[in-house]
Amino acid sequence: MKELTHDHLDDVARGAAILGTGGGGDPYIGRLLAAAAVREHGPVPLVALEEVPDDAMVLPVAMMGAPTVMVEKLPSAEQVGLAARTLAGYLGKELTHIACAEAGGVNSLIPVVAAAQLGLPLVDADGMGRAFPELQMVLPTIYGVRATPMAYADEKGNRGVLDTVDNHWAERLARSAAIDMGCSSAISTFAMSGAQARESMVPGTLSLCAELGRLARSTKSVAAVVERLGGRTLFTGKVIDVARRTQTGFARGEARLSGMDDDAGRELVLRFQNEHLVAERDGVVLASVPDLICVLHTETSEAVTTELLRFGQRVTVIAAPADPRWHTEAGIELAGPRYFGYDIDPVGVTA
Amino acid sequence: MKELTHDHLDDVARGAAILGTGGGGDPYIGRLLAAAAVREHGPVPLVALEEVPDDAMVLPVAMMGAPTVMVEKLPSAEQVGLAARTLAGYLGKELTHIACAEAGGVNSLIPVVAAAQLGLPLVDADGMGRAFPELQMVLPTIYGVRATPMAYADEKGNRGVLDTVDNHWAERLARSAAIDMGCSSAISTFAMSGAQARESMVPGTLSLCAELGRLARSTKSVAAVVERLGGRTLFTGKVIDVARRTQTGFARGEARLSGMDDDAGRELVLRFQNEHLVAERDGVVLASVPDLICVLHTETSEAVTTELLRFGQRVTVIAAPADPRWHTEAGIELAGPRYFGYDIDPVGVTA
Known part of the structure; x- marks a missing residue:
């Protein structure tokens, strides 16, 4: 371009x-x-x-x-x-x-x-x-x-x-x-x-945004997006609860998803501060900052932003690797889970 | 000077x-x-x-x-x-x-x-x-x-x-x-x-500050300060309560004074936001912004700032006229009692 x-x-x-x-x-x-x-x-x-x-x-x-x-x-x-x-x-x-x-x-x-x-x-x-x-x-x-x-x-x-x-x-x-x-x-x-x-x-x-957007639009496939980003699928389910508060200038909150298909019977919690910070399945952290946690409409692979998460949406949560520099000591200090108050080591895409 | x-x-x-x-x-x-x-x-x-x-x-x-x-x-x-x-x-x-x-x-x-x-x-x-x-x-x-x-x-x-x-x-x-x-x-x-x-x-x-300071230091007389400012004495008493909170960046609060001498048996309440805004004796407003409400040590005529008001201090509260431009419509709108949330007309020194 x-x-x-x-x-x-x-x-x-x-x-x-x-x-x-x-x-x-x-x-x-x-x-x-x-x-x-x-x-x-x-x-x-x-x-x-x-x-x-x-x-x-x-x-x-x-x-x-x-x-x-x-x-x-x-x-x-x-x-x-x-x-x-x-x-x-x-x-x-x-x-x-x-x-x-x-x-x-x-x-x-x-x-x-x-x-x-x-x-x-x-x-x-x-x-x-x-x-x-x-x-x-x-x-x-x-x-x-x-x-x-x-x-x-x-x-x-x-x-x-x-x-x-x-x-x-x-x-x-x-x-x-x-x-x-x-x-x-x-x-x-x-x-x-x-x-x-x-x-x-x-x-x-x-350029990557344009390519991803084209891919999502033309294929409507979450799998295609996951593959392009070198990520993995974390969870497929339905939004059953969103607690959102605009606080200290941020959109903070949690969303709860009830599993469908392979994830039936499981629950995923997403914790966010504008962006998704941590994804926890039945109490186990599946992914965290600095890696990317993205919520996509299951049917269209379009992204759902935290402010538009709604009860009943069918979504697939994916994780994708951050730029490797975010995984250095300085990167983790700046934007790792502990900075945001989660006392855990970063959980990466390949974890 | x-x-x-x-x-x-x-x-x-x-x-x-x-x-x-x-x-x-x-x-x-x-x-x-x-x-x-x-x-x-x-x-x-x-x-x-x-x-x-x-x-x-x-x-x-x-x-x-x-x-x-x-x-x-x-x-x-x-x-x-x-x-x-x-x-x-x-x-x-x-x-x-x-x-x-x-x-x-x-x-x-x-x-x-x-x-x-x-x-x-x-x-x-x-x-x-x-x-x-x-x-x-x-x-x-x-x-x-x-x-x-x-x-x-x-x-x-x-x-x-x-x-x-x-x-x-x-x-x-x-x-x-x-x-x-x-x-x-x-x-x-x-x-x-x-x-x-x-x-x-x-x-x-x-120059006025220097003159007032010299006057207060040499005479220790509240009456001399009142006369120089063309003001009047509102109340003489003892501080019996101070409620002070540092809130929204200001020192806000109220002080209660119990009357002495001619004011024995009466009570004065001072309401402040950094500065004294209103002086109320037994529920009657004696003075308000934009005019000056000053608290002076009765014995020395030194000013007591709101953050140093203490239980037991013997003080005289005086009022003095503000610059006449504060009594214009624009002045009252900018710093009159209603701006500060008191639903009263300004109460002046000569009231």
């Missing part, structure tokens, strides 16, 4: 929602926003990560907040551009590329909106290879890239810049602002050079 | 604590910080408000947060300078003068610290003629001066810039950051031209 046109957006959004592991936003909304931006400004040039020049100025953009809120209060296109322009102004540098902080139904498409608005190319990469709930949880953190100076903006025109002593402080202050702004804000963060981007980001994410 | 030397600081802090109406910080801490700054950088030139040139760039600085916290976690001198420098950098303009946002034991002295550090003169004025708990509650708001762009900083080196659609949004976002930063932050806000400062600020506040 050399550019993202209107025709790619549906597949990118579908695929991104799978990698979003329940978070990263509703693909329907992501697609709507990106389609409007591409209609207005034309297709967005896509640049492979290895082709980004050393001295490029790469700016990842994203929405921050609770996806439960974002399905009712849509991000505005202006808000996204405002966050990017505010940071560029503060840095006093010219941006050369926009990038994705994470993969997700909204967060893979918001950068398309920003790139279209600012007339900049988009890097075919992201900071995680999946979605995670907190700002500092990107591979660039491991490589010493600073989250700040960062900027945030709301749809009313309020905006701010943060310059913090570490990336955890950036998360804390930006999260409070997002909560004040109605539990969602547009952010531009982890501004980095091309050299830093090549070292620290995950290459090919948008 | 043409400059503030070490010898003035004690009186300025004492007087400022009286005008601080219970808030604005502990004068002991304000004096300590200013004394260290003046010792290091020399006396601070003081400029009368009417002498500030039209095209001056005046920057008020202050501490934001709960005074209950500030007595345990002292502001750092670096923090104050950082907030001012961060804003100057964002504005891309050179500051010419530092000013006080409000009168208060800390907040009249923090600008001395900033002025000394930055080598700038201090304007003999403030934004209220007293202290109020929220950021937008300054006379410049009435004159259309914007609180933002503003900057905030903590003692660890975290800092941020805000640019909001109105001054209430500035308060909201800056308050959340202050809470995250440990319930106290240094802020630089309401950057304005000399012309705007002359139109909207209260002249002579630092």
Whole structure:
């Protein structure tokens, strides 16, 4: 893919929602926003990560907040551009590329909106290879890239810049602002050079999203998605309970699934904070962060985001391996189960 | 006064604590910080408000947060300078003068610290003629001066810039950051031209603080303070109960006083949010914002800040008239009793 046109957006959004592991936003909304931006400004040039020049100025953009809120209060296109322009102004540098902080139904498409608005190319990469709930949880953190100076903006025109002593402080202050702004804000963060981007980001994410989305749409096969991701199927069942609370700026909760087919008589519990963190079958952890836990409609292989989980849905839960750098000591410290309060070692896809 | 030397600081802090109406910080801490700054950088030139040139760039600085916290976690001198420098950098303009946002034991002295550090003169004025708990509650708001762009900083080196659609949004976002930063932050806000400062600020506040402080120290007479402020004595008694909670970033609460001398047999309740908002004697409101309600030690006429109110203290509660602009419709809307949730018309000093 050399550019993202209107025709790619549906597949990118579908695929991104799978990698979003329940978070990263509703693909329907992501697609709507990106389609409007591409209609207005034309297709967005896509640049492979290895082709980004050393001295490029790469700016990842994203929405921050609770996806439960974002399905009712849509991000505005202006808000996204405002966050990017505010940071560029503060840095006093010219941006050369926009990038994705994470993969997700909204967060893979918001950068398309920003790139279209600012007339900049988009890097075919992201900071995680999946979605995670907190700002500092990107591979660039491991490589010493600073989250700040960062900027945030709301749809009313309020905006701010943060310059913090570490990336955890950036998360804390930006999260409070997002909560004040109605539990969602547009952010531009982890501004980095091309050299830093090549070292620290995950290459090919948008291409992978497009491929996964196409695969899911054309085959409707969960097995095909599992195979493409090198993952495995954890559980097939029916959603029987969802406890969801929008708390401290996140969509937190648990979902209970009653097994069907081979899993009849068993129960799976999914624990999430925007994204699925842990999948537990009858008290045994089958998979956990940093690996991907994705909930797909059994019949269509479309991703179900945590905010849209509903009683009665028939779903298949799959696990897929995270970028290997997430399995290093630094990766586990940043986004392993213990960070989220689960006193277990990470349970991987091959476990 | 043409400059503030070490010898003035004690009186300025004492007087400022009286005008601080219970808030604005502990004068002991304000004096300590200013004394260290003046010792290091020399006396601070003081400029009368009417002498500030039209095209001056005046920057008020202050501490934001709960005074209950500030007595345990002292502001750092670096923090104050950082907030001012961060804003100057964002504005891309050179500051010419530092000013006080409000009168208060800390907040009249923090600008001395900033002025000394930055080598700038201090304007003999403030934004209220007293202290109020929220950021937008300054006379410049009435004159259309914007609180933002503003900057905030903590003692660890975290800092941020805000640019909001109105001054209430500035308060909201800056308050959340202050809470995250440990319930106290240094802020630089309401950057304005000399012309705007002359139109909207209260002249002579630092001179008045010095005079009041000297008066209180030399005479130890509450009556002398009352006379100088054109106020009246509301109640003399003993503190019998203080309910104080640090909540939503403020020191909120009530104090109950049992009457002595002429007030024997009566009870006064003071309700505060950092500052005293309402004084009620046996259920009748004797005084309310926007006028000043000050609690003074009966024996020494020294101010007692809300965070230092203690069972058994013998105090005299006085009221003094606010700057007349606080009694306009816009002033009452901004800082009258109804804004704070009391469904009453303002009760003035002469009521």
